[in-house]
Amino acid sequence: xxxxxxQWDDKAREIRKAAVLGAGIMGGGIAYQSASxxxxxxxxxINDEGLKAGLDEAAKLLRKQVDRKKIDIEKMANVLNxxxxxxxxxxFANVDIAVEAVVENPKVKHAVxxxxxxxxxxxxxxxxxxxxxSINSLAKAVKDPSRFCGMHFxxxxxxxxxxxxxxxxxxxxxxxxxxxxxARKLGxxxxxxxxxxxxxxxxxxxPYFAGFAMLVRDGVDFQKVDKVMxxxxxxxGPAYLLDVVGIDTGVHAQSVMAEGFPDRMQxxxxxxxxxxxxxxxxxxxxxxxxxxxx
Ligand code: NAD
Numbered sequence: 001x002x003x004x005x006x007q008w009d010d011k012a013r014e015i016r017k018a019a020v021l022g023a024g025i026m027g028g029g030i031a032y033q034s035a036s037x038x039x040x041x042x043x044x045x046i047n048d049e050g051l052k053a054g055l056d057e058a059a060k061l062l063r064k065q066v067d068r069k070k071i072d073i074e075k076m077a078n079v080l081n082x083x084x085x086x087x088x089x090x091x092f093a094n095v096d097i098a099v100e101a102v103v104e105n106p107k108v109k110h111a112v113x114x115x116x117x118x119x120x121x122x123x124x125x126x127x128x129x130x131x132x133x134s135i136n137s138l139a140k141a142v143k144d145p146s147r148f149c150g151m152h153f154x155x156x157x158x159x160x161x162x163x164x165x166x167x168x169x170x171x172x173x174x175x176x177x178x179x180x181x182x183a184r185k186l187g188x189x190x191x192x193x194x195x196x197x198x199x200x201x202x203x204x205x206x207p208y209f210a211g212f213a214m215l216v217r218d219g220v221d222f223q224k225v226d227k228v229m230x231x232x233x234x235x236x237g238p239a240y241l242l243d244v245v246g247i248d249t250g251v252h253a254q255s256v257m258a259e260g261f262p263d264r265m266q267x268x269x270x271x272x273x274x275x276x277x278x279x280x281x282x283x284x285x286x287x288x289x290x291x292x293x294x
Contacts, residue, residue: 008176008177008180008181009177009181010177011173011174011176011177011178012174012177012178012180012181013096013123013125013174013177013178014096015039015096015097015178015181015182015185016039016040016094016096017039017040017041017042017094017095017096018034018039018040018041018042018095018096018097018098018099018182019041019042019043019044019092019095019097019098019099019116020034020041020042020043020044020098020099020101021044021098021099021100021101021102021112021116022044022045022050022100022101022102022103022112023043023044023045023050023051023053023054023055023085024045024050024053024054024101024102024103025057025155025156026101026129026153026155026157027043027045027054027099027101027102027129028043028053028054028055028057028058029057029153029155029156029157029158030099030101030129030153030157030186031043031054031058031083032057032058032061032062032079032083032157032158033157033158033186033187033188034082034083034186035058035079035080035082035083036062036079036158037185037186037187038185039082039182039185039186040082040083040084041082041083041084042084042086042091042092042095043055043083043084043085043086044085044086044087044088044089045085045087046087047087048087051085051086051087054083054085055080055083055085058079058080058083059076059080061158062076062079062080063076089115089116089118089119092116092119092120093119093120093121094121095120095121095124096123096124096125096178097124097125097126097127097178097179097182098116098120098124098125098126098127099127099128099129099151100112100113100116100126100127100128100129100130101129104130104131104132104133104252106133106137106138109128109130109133109138109141110138110140110141111141113126113128113138113141113142113148114141114142117141117142117143117144122144124147125147125148125149125174125175125178125179126142126147126148127148127149127150127151127165127179128148128149128150128151129150129151129152129153130150130152131152131202131249131253132197132198132202132252132253132256134195134197135148135149135150135166135167135168135171135195136168136169136170136195138168139168139169139170139171145168145170145171146170146171146172146175147172147175148168148170148171148175149165149166149167149168149171149175149176149179150164150165150166150167150168150195150199151163151164151165151166151179151182151183152164152165152166152199152201153188154201155245161187161188161189162188162189162190162191162201163183163186163188163189163190163191164190164191164193164199164200164201165179165180165183165190165191165192165193166193166194166195166199167192167193167194167195168195169195176192180192196260197256197257197259197260197261198253198256198257198260202253202257203257206253206254206257206265207264207265208238209238209242209250209254209273210265210268210271212225212238212239212272213268213271213272213273216271216272217270217271217272222237222238222239222272222290223239225237225238225239226238226239226240239289239290239291240290240291242273242276242283242289242290243283243284243289243290243291243293244283244284245283246282246283246284246285247273247276247277247281247282247283247289248277248282248283248285250273251273251274251277254267254273255267272290276289276290
């Protein structure tokens with residue numbers, strides 16, 4: 001995978017039109033980012049409420065930029081116009097790349113990947129934004145796995161620069177190069193990684209969370225750990241980060257890591273993270289996690 005930027009660029013296909021499947025937190029964010037950076041995008045969901053939420057979020061982000069005088073109202077209207085909300089795959093024949101960002105459920109993802117492949121032209125690349133499902137297992141849903149790989153954004157999409165491009169066993173160089181080039185077009189910093197539980201970031205992050213959980217078990221105050229890590233120079237400590245990520249999401253990712261690396265990432269059902277989960281303290285999403293959010 002040691003390729004120079006130029007070697008990747010040579011293999012990338014041109015992307016004129018993109019599609020995002022799922023208009024939730026991530027799909028809405030990816031659609032906004034794509035349209036803002038000049039690639040028009042279809043945003044598909046299964047109901048109007050989903051589409052409305054995606055569009056409202058994009059409008060909110062654009063309005064902030066207008067208020068800060070970073071863009072004018074005309075640019076805002078153009079970007080919104082470049083996000084086409086759709087409930088069907090009707091217009092997908094002119095799409096060059098489709099990013100799947102529906103719910104984290106293998107069955108739903110398999111069904112959606114099958115459907116979208118049937119609607120896309122042969123040259124189009126398909127990428128999944130899954131956080132925890134194996135790219136090789138998802139590749140089985142498509143007829144041509146060489147056109148498929150992972151494209152893992154982080155939340156919130158418009159602020160987080162890193163994108164993991166996950167290479168499946170059958171992903172072609174062209175597919176990877178196209179996704180790398182799309183990520184760059186979106187203003188992101190892509191890294192190409194192989195398929196494994198946790199990909200790259202969660203393999204680093206979850207041992208760190210496990211170390212944090214051990215300190216808490218030893219009786220160290222979690223707020224102190226957060227303060228020290230902030231002084232160390234990190235933007236936030238582990239407790240606050242888990243609240244942002246979502247404790248439920250964290251518990252799920254931890255179980256995937258434990259299954260993938262049983263000797264290293266043994267699951268501890270009495271860890272701070274699991275105890276919070278049992279008490280339904282899911283973090284910022286329900287206003288109570290390690291901290292309270294009024
Ligand atoms: P979400 O629940 O906010 O949004 C999912 C959307 O998918 C909903 O709008 C839902 O209506 C839609 N959907 C469901 N079935 C569909 C179908 N058949 N066709 C089209 N749309 C459908 O979820 P999210 O947090 O945006 O997560 C989406 C994906 O991104 C998941 O795979 C998740 O693991 C991954 N991810 C999430 C985060 C995060 O922090 N939220 C970060 C990185 C990756």
